[in-house]
Amino acid sequence: MLRIIAPLTLFALAAGPALAETPMAQPNADVERIAKARGAIKGLAEGLKAKLVTAMKDGGPVAALDVCNIEAPKITAARSAESGMSVARTALKVRNQNNAADDFERRVMEQFIEKIKSGADAMKLEHAETVEMDGKKVFRYMKPIMTAGSPCLACHGSELKPPVAEKIKALYPKDEATGFSAGDMRGAFTVKQAIE
Ligand code: HEC
Known part of the structure; x- marks a missing residue:
């Protein structure tokens, strides 16, 4: 049986003061939304971690x-309902097609990867932006999810145990989310909220 030895540092989403992407002069509403988005993500990360560890x-x-x-889709839906924001996980390579990225998410994740490659601290990266979607203003927020050696690689690494690989294939025939190494960006948390 696989035991968890390393703490899941990835989930320790300390609300760092540094806003990597957003300039200092933010309208108050955005500052509040960013704080709310961070809180909602923290809740989702903790909820998922608790279930996974157990x-x-x-x-x-x-x-x-x-x-x-x-449980992952259930926890995601519950956190969204609770926070009044759509909170989810996405990735460039997904396991569950329901988590597939849209163009905005793809672009932001590609930027995160570039920044991490150039030495940025992944734990401090985040991106907030208000965009127009279908003629409506939507606040969007994203934060990287990094791959930890343990336990992530047991299900997202390059050398899965045969019973694990078989079960993934059965549950997710189109799975793309293997072949990761510790320290790779696995995906990102993504938040959306329509602005009246
Ligand atoms: C027990 C196997 C298992 C472990 C361990 C595991 N995952 Fe996953 N992961 C899954 C499954 C299954 C899904 C698809 C969940 C769903 O259907 O929404 C998933 C989905 C994800 C997603 C959402 C995007 C997608 O591909 O659908 C991210 C991001 C993710 N995992 C990151 C991680 C990270 C980071 C770790 C380590 C902390 C980790 N996972 C550990 C099985 C695992």
Whole structure:
């Protein structure tokens, strides 16, 4: 059974003071929205982490896959309802097609990867922007999700144990989310909120 030894630093989304992307002069509403988005993401990260850690301890990665499969979408929906913002996870390579990125998310994640390559601290990166979608103003916020050695690689690495690989194939026939290494950006948290 796989045991979790390293703390899930990835989930330690300390609300750092540095706003990597947004300039200092922000309208108050945006500052509040950014704070809310950070809080909602923290809640989602903690909710997912709690389930994952327990499931891995109880039954290892094969059993934990069922938990991710059923619980991740539930936790995501609950956090969105609770925060009044759409809060989710996305990636350039997804396991669940429902998490596929739109053009905005793709562009921001590509920028995150470039910045990380040039030495930026991934834990401090974030991106906030108000965009127009279908003629409506929408606040958008994103933050990278990094791959930790343990436990992420058990299900997203290059050398999955055969029963884990088989189960992933059965649950997600179109899975693209393997082949990652520790320290790679796995994906991002993504928040959307329509602005009246
Ligand atoms: C027990 C296996 C397992 C482990 C361990 C695991 N994941 Fe996943 N991961 C999954 C499954 C299953 C999904 C698809 C969930 C769904 O259906 O929404 C997923 C989805 C994701 C997504 C959403 C995008 C997508 O591909 O659909 C991200 C981001 C992600 N995982 C990151 C991580 C990170 C970072 C870690 C380590 C902290 C981790 N995962 C550990 C199984 C796992």
